[in-house]
Amino acid sequence: MGKIVGLDRRTFIKSAGLTALAGAVGTGSAPAIGASSKSALKSGKFDFDTPYNRVGTNCSRWDSPPKNYPSGNFRFGMGVATMDFEAAPCITEALEERIKHHSWGYLSSTDSLRDAIVQWNGNRHNLDLDPQSIVIAAGVYPGVIAGLRAFSPSGTKVLMLTPIYDGFKTHASHTMVIPNESPLLYRDGRWEIDWADLESRMTPDTRTMIVCNPQNPTGNVWTQEELLRIGRMCLEHDIIVLSDEIHSDIVRGGQKYIPFASLPDKDVVNNSITFNAISKTFNLAGMKNAYFYTSNPVLFGRMQQYHRADLSTLGVVANEAAYRHGADWFDQVLPYLDENHRFAEAYVNEHIPLVKVKKAEGTYLTFFDFSAAMERVGAAEMAKVHNKRSPEHYFQDWLVENSGVYINPGSNYGVGGEGHMRMNLASSRVVVKEAFDSMAAALRKV
Ligand SMILES: Cc1ncc(COP(=O)(O)O)c(C=O)c1O
Numbered sequence: 001m002g003k004i005v006g007l008d009r010r011t012f013i014k015s016a017g018l019t020a021l022a023g024a025v026g027t028g029s030a031p032a033i034g035a036s037s038k039s040a041l042k043s044g045k046f047d048f049d050t051p052y053n054r055v056g057t058n059c060s061r062w063d064s065p066p067k068n069y070p071s072g073n074f075r076f077g078m079g080v081a082t083m084d085f086e087a088a089p090c091i092t093e094a095l096e097e098r099i100k101h102h103s104w105g106y107l108s109s110t111d112s113l114r115d116a117i118v119q120w121n122g123n124r125h126n127l128d129l130d131p132q133s134i135v136i137a138a139g140v141y142p143g144v145i146a147g148l149r150a151f152s153p154s155g156t157k158v159l160m161l162t163p164i165y166d167g168f169k170t171h172a173s174h175t176m177v178i179p180n181e182s183p184l185l186y187r188d189g190r191w192e193i194d195w196a197d198l199e200s201r202m203t204p205d206t207r208t209m210i211v212c213n214p215q216n217p218t219g220n221v222w223t224q225e226e227l228l229r230i231g232r233m234c235l236e237h238d239i240i241v242l243s244d245e246i247h248s249d250i251v252r253g254g255q256k257y258i259p260f261a262s263l264p265d266k267d268v269v270n271n272s273i274t275f276n277a278i279s280k281t282f283n284l285a286g287m288k289n290a291y292f293y294t295s296n297p298v299l300f301g302r303m304q305q306y307h308r309a310d311l312s313t314l315g316v317v318a319n320e321a322a323y324r325h326g327a328d329w330f331d332q333v334l335p336y337l338d339e340n341h342r343f344a345e346a347y348v349n350e351h352i353p354l355v356k357v358k359k360a361e362g363t364y365l366t367f368f369d370f371s372a373a374m375e376r377v378g379a380a381e382m383a384k385v386h387n388k389r390s391p392e393h394y395f396q397d398w399l400v401e402n403s404g405v406y407i408n409p410g411s412n413y414g415v416g417g418e419g420h421m422r423m424n425l426a427s428s429r430v431v432v433k434e435a436f437d438s439m440a441a442a443l444r445k446v
Helices: 010-014 035-043 089-099 111-125 140-151 167-174 195-200 224-237 264-268 297-306 313-325 329-350 373-374 379-385 391-403 429-444
Strands: 133-136 158-160 179-184 185-187 190-191 206-212 240-244 272-276 292-293 363-370 422-424
Touching: 035 264, 089 313, 111 313, 133 140, 133 297, 140 167, 140 240, 140 272, 140 292, 140 297, 158 167, 167 179, 167 297, 179 195, 195 224, 206 224, 224 240, 224 264, 224 292, 264 272, 292 329, 329 429, 363 373, 373 379, 373 391, 391 422, 391 429
Parallel strands: 158 179, 158 206, 206 240, 240 272
Antiparallel strands: 133 292, 185 190, 272 292, 363 422
16 A cells, blocks of 8 residues: 555645645634535534545545656546545444454355345335345446346347446456447436437347446436336346446435336336445445345346355445444435535536536536537547547546546546546535636636
8 A cells, every 4th residue: 555645634635736725724714615515514423524635545536547647737536436535433433343353264144234235225215125135246346247247148238328337338348248328318407318229229139238326427316217117128128137226325315216126017126136335325445345136036046156256354344334323424425415516516607617517316426518628628639649549538638737637538438428527526525626626727728
């Protein structure tokens, strides 16, 4: 691990270039970034406003991008989907308790963790899960890969609605399955399914469909009607649904996440496998723990043939602690993220006319339309000149060099992502605001 530069706010602010705020450090005065953030700092049990330093902790969000920018201009890691907040204390306490026992052999059982998963999903989402139908995995990744191996023989196709999480294309390439991309259509501020296109892609060589709910990066929280329609179409065309619900807990106020397994059609549900984790909810991605389940014993058996988890003791301890004792932490994170989304939309509307955005329905990610800004900097031409993968990749570099802000190219997420960039808003609002100020200043000059 790289040297930990100290988890104090001053060092972080300095290393992230938050110079405007440096004066406030140590004085106890919160920077003036809006009344709501101040009141969150005062009234909340947990402090999400004070930036928690992750720089120098071998963390992909903050420590990977600078390797590609030797200019030293990188300042804000707003890409990789992890949160910057200090973990829920219940997780740290459970880990501390476990490390008092100094033996690290194989785990005996995950029964207690599965019981906690059942309770969380029951309490939060009114989902009645049978613990015997749940398999613990070392991540959503290995689960989905097992799903593709089990149901999509190499050379067949996997259907997905794009723009979608880029990991799915990686899974397809690992399993020699061909991605079949049905582009969403952006209409009246929402990414909508092109039903005719989707159905036209349900060809006999398409064996699985990955549903992402809520969808990374577009933020869609799919409605019951949409999920049922997808489910029935898949059933009719002999396509197994692999439903990735890793962002399930993170939806905006007023939105409702519908578990695929809760749909009111038994046949549709029996034609699906759900992949989930609490790793986005509690920022536990590095603890390598997730799960999948299906009510269909045949699908369950097939999955077991292709999946084997090697679990980490500390991962199991951390995840169970989050499920059992972390609700109050998450209940404070969720409105904080909502406020970051509201802030981002308002800021862009007011200060960055070259960019368009609508508050996402779910996830802590936001998907901006940067096409006008990209045109101003000649991203399409410059991408060719500099041999970049896409205009969005050129623009990513441009933004780092001119504002210090690192965000993800929309073209990573498949057809329809052109002209867009994905930004992670799961940070202190102090950091989010500084990143936006910096982007706004850079874009004012073009
Ligand atoms: C939709 C989606 N699925 C899966 C993953 C990765 O999950 P895991 O780390 O459990 O493999 C991510 C991470 O960003 C994601 O956004």
